[in-house]
Amino acid sequence: MRYRLLSALVLSAVTRLAEGAPAAASYDYIVVGSGPGGGPLAAELARAGYSTLLLEAGGDEGDNPTYADIQNFNEAANDEATRWDFWVKHSDDPARELKFEHTTWDTGDGTFYVGLDPPEGAKHLGIQYPRAAVLGGCAMHNAAVCALPADDDWNIIVNKTGDTSWSADNMRKYLKKIERNEYLAAGNPDRGYDGWLATTVGDASWAQNSSLPALKILKTLASLTGQDPNDVANLVNSDLLENVPNVDEKQSFYNMATHSDSKGKRNSPNNYIRATLADPANYPLTVQLHTLVTRVLFDNSTKPRAIGVEVITGPSLYRADPKHDREASDLPPTTQIFAKREIIISGGAFNSPQLLKLSGIGPAAELAKFNIPLIKDLPGVGENLGDNYEGSLLAIGQSEYPVESGLITLLFRTPNAPDNRRNIYTWCGAFSFEGFWPGFPTWHGPTQYTCAMVHMQPKSQAGTVLLRSSDPRDTPDINFNFFKRNGDQDLSELVEAGKLLRKAIASASDTFVGPFEEKHPCKGPLGTEGCGDEVEKEYYKTQAYSHHATSTCAIGGEKEEMAVVDSKFRVYGVEGLRVVDASVFPVVPGAFPSCPTMMISVKAAEDIIEEAKKTPVV
Template identity: 25%
Template sequence: MIYDYIIIGGGSAGSVLANRLSARSANRVLLLEAGQDTPPGQVPKEIEDTYPGTAYFDPRFHWTELKVHTQIVSHNNPNAERPPLRKYEQARVLGGGSSINGQMANRGAPTDYDEWESRGAEGWAWDKVLPYFKKVERDLDFDNEWHGKEGHIPVRRIPQAHWNPHAKAAAEAFKLAGFKYLPDQNGEFTDGYFPITISNAEEKRVSAAIGYLNTDVRRRNNLTISTETQARALIFEGTRCVGVTAVVKGREQEFRGREIILSCGAIHSPAHLLRAGIGPVGHLRDMGIPVLSALPGVGQRLMDHPSISLSSFIRPQARLRDSDPSRRHILVGLRYSSQIGGAPPGDMFVAVASKSAWHSVGVQIASMLAFVNKTYSETGQVRLASTDWREEPVVEFNLLSDRRDLDRLMACFKMLAAMQLSPPLAAVTTDPFPASYSDKVRQIGVVNEKNRWLTRGIAALLDGPAALRRFLIERYVVEGFTFQQVMSDDEALEAFIRKATIGVWHASCSCRMGREEDPMSVVDTSGRVKGVAGLRVVDASIFPVVPCANTNFPVLMTAEKVADAILAESRVMA
């Protein structure tokens, strides 16, 4: 069979595209996903759970071999020590990141999308994308010019009455610091603290797969969903993409289509293009790959939001419990303007986590997760490690490559430290410390029985005498920097931030859309890859710049908008 559309990647973008393109009965649509299915009535409990910490750390749902550099990699000094590789959790399951993420449903700043247009994405300014954000959502709380009521993804906020004591204390600390309360994070984009907006209904996750690939959609005769199917290589006839070879449950198969759409995310989509000979000429020649289309922007200017964490020990009476009305661990957020380096309003974001992990120690540790909402570090890249399709690419985020990002995180840490020591938070927490998402933390975060029992023992000790708890935190939790050090010594604070800064799993911008004459653009404003025919990219990789948001809703919006463009083009051709 020759399909009209073959979508490679069943994540957030792929789920939207499969739904919208197959809604026209004349279109034959094939959706390929490397991970497992999440069919209605059989969604794994870890994915469906309103608390996302188990799904996120469950290796069944990850590309387990993917590791990245987050710190700056020097290519000018071959003798420089390379920074450590870090595991970077990317989803390998139907629904993609929306099946394992924190269920954060925010959009970013209107200025983000006006910048998209100014960078060459004509038709993607705020007034043009807002209708598609509204098309995505079914807002359960608000009915106004900002929100949609008919979309596939429910959106809501946990009322303050259901917040745990730690979340309430953090909100009070924000108020004392002079920030105003915003009832709607996705309303007017101004500074303030607010209930986090989530893609969740009746205390259950609603992923893109759950929302867009429901029972009725799956019954369509013109839609085929093939899970446990990993794309191996794109097939070209001349410069036209005509199909894909894939391994389906261990067996290689070939699929042919009129149009192929890559929706594999900002790491794997550029890797597919590079293996097909689409990318920077020098790198392709170094890899021995014939050049099909010379596009220097493929894999370049990869972005994420640089992030740090200030953590603390939660007093027993203030902890999040399974019996609470909501088991959500992040209930309140803060958006503020740093006024550093000409940054736009709302350039900084803080998420308050009242539980740091699924296990017993996680229940005892709170974190204020700060990230640079409007980052200027855009020198990351994705390159091939080899031509073997089974090998993960080389990924370098080069976070903090722009000094303004470092300066803002330093200022933010000091601000959060003052809030941490303010009466509301001091009453419910103790022993603050600069936190690092180290390999040790990752290892203990893997969901298994060994870690379940190990953390129970550690938790019992942490709840013991205060002196023992401080010793354990400084000896086994803190990664080389104490709270006192970083608060009294700016050099120590800078060193901590340079070492501890990580991304927040918002990989984007590695196949940017832009003007035809822009040498660094990879796709046009409808996702079509320059220099070839029959091939599009539709996912976070085509963002011109990462927005001031968790990226899931911008991805859903992008897929909705491109799906409309594809359907409009096919009507014209018909």
């Protein structure tokens, strides 16, 4: 399949944000990256009275309907206006990599080829992993699912560092602080109603219509997961963000919560940043767009202390940007900007470790390879890359009738999970979702029906983010090393999840929408038996995909060799430098990291402000 390189159709509507040199030479804080980690943090610091410069490599698309209207999330992730293409690997095995059905190639004529039979002369790119270079970061192009990690995902930080502020019980207060709930009656003590992040749910009234074939799927899923099939109309309205005892062991339907409002408008750090800039209080926040940070500057007179950043300015400077000028070889002129207090890196799981390494912080041998002066040997930088495994069971109805259905959201535990926690988040409906590639998703016709799933608690976090060069415009070499550790266990859990979902879809085969043809993981008439565990394991091993990269600058104890930051987000071995984004999670935080990352962003602001009150400016 060939896909046209998309063109940017809508330019930024907010031109008042700075796109050149900053208005001041020095700030209290410089925050690098405006996504779920950096955006709320910069706004919080400014609202506390600290002069803060927020640097963003992209522009602002907050008024662009492609991003503002949540229903357009597929278009947003494909849009060249903000898209950064990272071409990643899932393993070190070239033959295995070429089995990935959505492997992408550059044809050389301005198009991509996606598939297993590229045209002669096409250049192999790899597996697309799109990120968003835009004010608000990847929270501007995702599906905006707002979910929480398992309690153990928070508590692991307590166990590693002894910092009880990371306990699951305490972390709920940050959800309450940021949330503006638009779907629950006021007064729930665990939820927020006056924060900056709107949350809402969809209409689940379809589950009251007993004539819909999808209701049979819903009731079968209820039976298979220990729920009452006769109560599904109520169960599908369960609150995804509920706070009940042993919630992580509860198999339940939910109404998928999203960080959007009741009018279908996306809510993200973009909204909070813009509200802070527009506030009559005139908070000291400066936002500088189209600015790529090339390195952090240090004062090395005693213990290394971060004092500023070096930047280049202009659109599409990073080579992940499909609009980047491939003919530009020389690095544009650099500018230095200084901070009186701290530098905070919030570039995400790929760019934060890259920037640390370019600045001299990382594995000493890797930095020496590129003649980067060593500031601090931290072997964990760029290691421990983790992600959820994602896959789907896709069936095509062989009748002329589509499977009329609302969205079914279910969290459940496969029988072979190693502990009592639910390990699969699935959503089923009349859509197609098979991963990410230029031009995704594929439309399989009006009778398509999919159960997509996210595998939680992956056992293998063995991925790496390595430098390709010392040029800050180059993308890093990213290898997720899927299934490298305890792979058979993870694969077995995916297979068991697929078996349950297959039985549910097959239950509708005797209705007017059936029979179904299974497209994957098995091929052929949809039954209840599948095509065999080993065949299905091989499918997931070669075709699993992901979009929730984390953990490359992981929080850990002071004596942990691979720890990068402490429980207050401070980079070990230097002063005045923190990392605040999804890269700090020691493990992948549940099924969707967007809301958890916004939560730790405001936690970091709380930690930084508390420390600033006690510490005079150096």
